[in-house]
Structure formats: C-alpha cells, structure tokens
Amino acid sequence: MEYVVAAVILLVVLVVGAVGLVVPKMRRRDLPPPPTAGSTTTLERPPSVPTAPPIEDELPPLIERPAPVEAPAPPAPVVVEEPPAPVVEEPALDRPEPSAGRMVRLRARLARSQSALGRGLLAVLSRDHLEEEDWEEIEESLITADVGIEATQVIVERLRERVRILGTRTVSGVREQLVEELVAALEPGMDRSLKTAPHDGRPAVVLVVGVNGAGKTTTCGKIGRVLIADGNTVLFGAADTFRAAAADQIQTWGERVGAETVRGPEGGDPASVAFDAVKRGIDTGVDTVLIDTAGRLQNKVGLMDELGKVKRVVEKHGAVDETLLVLDATTGQNGLEQARVFTEVVDVTGVVLTKLDGTAKGGIVIAVQRKLGIPVKLVGLGEGPDDLAPFEPVAFVEALVGGDA
Numbered sequence: 001m002e003y004v005v006a007a008v009i010l011l012v013v014l015v016v017g018a019v020g021l022v023v024p025k026m027r028r029r030d031l032p033p034p035p036t037a038g039s040t041t042t043l044e045r046p047p048s049v050p051t052a053p054p055i056e057d058e059l060p061p062l063i064e065r066p067a068p069v070e071a072p073a074p075p076a077p078v079v080v081e082e083p084p085a086p087v088v089e090e091p092a093l094d095r096p097e098p099s100a101g102r103m104v105r106l107r108a109r110l111a112r113s114q115s116a117l118g119r120g121l122l123a124v125l126s127r128d129h130l131e132e133e134d135w136e137e138i139e140e141s142l143i144t145a146d147v148g149i150e151a152t153q154v155i156v157e158r159l160r161e162r163v164r165i166l167g168t169r170t171v172s173g174v175r176e177q178l179v180e181e182l183v184a185a186l187e188p189g190m191d192r193s194l195k196t197a198p199h200d201g202r203p204a205v206v207l208v209v210g211v212n213g214a215g216k217t218t219t220c221g222k223i224g225r226v227l228i229a230d231g232n233t234v235l236f237g238a239a240d241t242f243r244a245a246a247a248d249q250i251q252t253w254g255e256r257v258g259a260e261t262v263r264g265p266e267g268g269d270p271a272s273v274a275f276d277a278v279k280r281g282i283d284t285g286v287d288t289v290l291i292d293t294a295g296r297l298q299n300k301v302g303l304m305d306e307l308g309k310v311k312r313v314v315e316k317h318g319a320v321d322e323t324l325l326v327l328d329a330t331t332g333q334n335g336l337e338q339a340r341v342f343t344e345v346v347d348v349t350g351v352v353l354t355k356l357d358g359t360a361k362g363g364i365v366i367a368v369q370r371k372l373g374i375p376v377k378l379v380g381l382g383e384g385p386d387d388l389a390p391f392e393p394v395a396f397v398e399a400l401v402g403g404d405a
C-alpha cells in the first residue's frame, strides 16, 4: 500500500512538473516576439508563398447565379379611380333661326333667277325710248323665267299702260313700276298664314303632300323647325311608309330639335301611322302634328285612294287644318300639271315651292298661284335646315328684280 501511495505521489509530482515545463513554452510560442528596442536586426520573413487559388474559383460555377439585380422598387400604389357613372348625354338641340326675315336673309339665293329675269329686264327698261320690240323682249324674259304666258301678257300690258300714262323715263322709275306689277301678280292680299295653332283642346294637323323627290320630307322637317323657332311644339308623323329611309329622315329632323316622331312598320298602312301620330299629339299636348306622306304619282287612282284614306282616317280626330303641297320649282310648268292632280285629290290650302335656289325660273311662283289659285306660303331656298322662308311677295320680287331702286 505504501508503494502505491508513493507511486501516486510520484506520478502527481511528475505530472505537475511536466505541466510546469510545457505551459510556459506554449505561452511563449503564442506571443509575438517582444520588440527589441533599438535592434537593427530585420527579421527575415519567409517569402510569402503564393497561395494557389481554390480550385472552386477556376471551375465554372455549377449553378449560374445571376448577378444580383437590384430589386425593383415596389410599384407606386395605383390609385384606381372609380370610373364616373356613365352620363347619358342628351344631344345638344339645334336652335332654329326665327322665321321672320328669312326671305330677306336668303335673297341672295335667288341670284340665278335674278340674273335671268331682273338684269335682263332692267337692261331693256333702261333704254331711252321703249319700242315695240323692247316690249316683246320684256315679254320673252318673263316667259323664260316661267311666269307663264297668260300672266306675262297681263303684266306687260299693265306696265306699258303705266309708263305711257305716267310718262316714266328714269330706270329707277320703270323698275319701281315693274316691281309693283310683279307684286300685284302675286296677289299680296292672299292669306299666307299657316294654320298651325292648337284649337279645341287638340293640336293643329298639317298634311304635307307632293310628288316624290319634290322635297316633301325635307320640307316637313324644315317646317317643324320654323314652328319650333317661333315657340311652338311639334310632333312628326312618318306616314311615308313607301320609302324606307323617309321615316329615318324625318326622325333625324325631329331629334335635332327635340321633337317626337311617330312611325310605323316599313310598307305599313300610312293612314294608320297618321292616325297614331295625331292621337299621340293629342295625348302629349303638342301644338302641331306634321304628317309626311308618300309621293307616288305613277298611278293617280292609287294616290287618290291612299291620300284620301290618310285624310279620312286622320279626320276621325278632327279636321285637317292645313294641307301643304310641295312643288319642285325646277320642274317648271310640268310640275304644275302634277300639282293639279293633288289639288283634285285633297283640298290643298297652301303651296311650298322648293329648290328656288337652283333655278333661273323664279317666275314659277307667279304661275303656280295663278294656275292653282292657291297661295304660295313657303319657299325652299337651299338644302340647309333653315333654308325655308315664309313667302313675302315684296321681298321676293325685290330679290328677283335686283338692282337698286
């Protein structure tokens, strides 16, 4: 046992001694060498051995890593604006020109008639002394302008007489007398007012008739504008069911001025459309119902039947107040024959002479009135929506003759 204790003690001593020797050595190795003050000795450092690049660096990367891309800035928050509630825009309505004074405003449109009639006449009238052949020349000018033979003879006769009695010599004097005679031939005393005012608690009813192409539908739209310009309310009846586009055409005229259009199926019964239009006009309380009719003239019997029926059916609501016959001024004396057929079928109360802007034959106004005995109430002087004027004999003749008084 003593040996064992002695051995343990020895072992401990040996271990402690060994530790005492080893630890300081280790410490010395760890510490950097103490600087040797004033020593000039340069420590020889072992040449730095270039270290081989790690092999990984030379190999192509296993996975191509994209160059770090700067993360895009998060998109600015988009403020989604609530779309505005759809606004159903009312189309802006036209403001038709007032009807008063249109004849004067549109007088330049008669330029062709003016040069054919007025200038020719004034040239003759300006001669010092009017011989027989001068008077014949005057007669010819009037006939060429479609005044009509009968009316021309009366006008020239009266003018000759006045010049003789009054001894008129100046151009302006003769011009003035010519104007007076032409106005007289137009019977200025005729009632040219349109019966469009409502009465007996119902609207006035206006039938617009005429041959196809005369400008009926257009005129119907223009009359609506004249009435609206003068402060009335209007409803259109598209009773021209014969021509497909006519109902669309009149409806467009109506929409431009905020007027309703009553229409029926294409090829449907025009009388029934006319009846419905007047009924609707009564229900809505408009001032005037304007009815556009078809203008077939191939068959007089057919026309008579159709127009007669339209009128009869409409009159279940009350009498028609105005039946306007639309005539194309460019058809001249031929148009007069067609016009006569209409006057036999329906009781025409007024004539609308269209396309006076396109003819040198403005004298047709005189012929129409004389032959039909029906006043010209409106004249068409262009394709524009307001190119329809209430007919004024004095303004018309002044424009026709031209020149200064």
Ligand SMILES: Nc1nc2c(ncn2[C@@H]2O[C@H](COP(=O)(O)OP(=O)(O)OP(=O)(O)O)[C@@H](O)[C@H]2O)c(=O)[nH]1
Residues within 6 Å of the ligand: 210, 211, 212, 213, 214, 215, 216, 217, 218, 219, 240, 243, 246, 294, 295, 296, 354, 355, 356, 357, 358, 379, 380, 381, 382, 383, 387
């Ligand atoms: N220059 C000129 N053209 C006009 C005038 N009035 C109408 N018109 C033209 O004449 C053409 C025929 O007019 P509409 O109104 O379609 O004729 P419509 O009589 O209704 O014809 P249907 O429906 O076939 O019977 C159109 O091109 C109009 O623009 C006018 O005073 N002057």
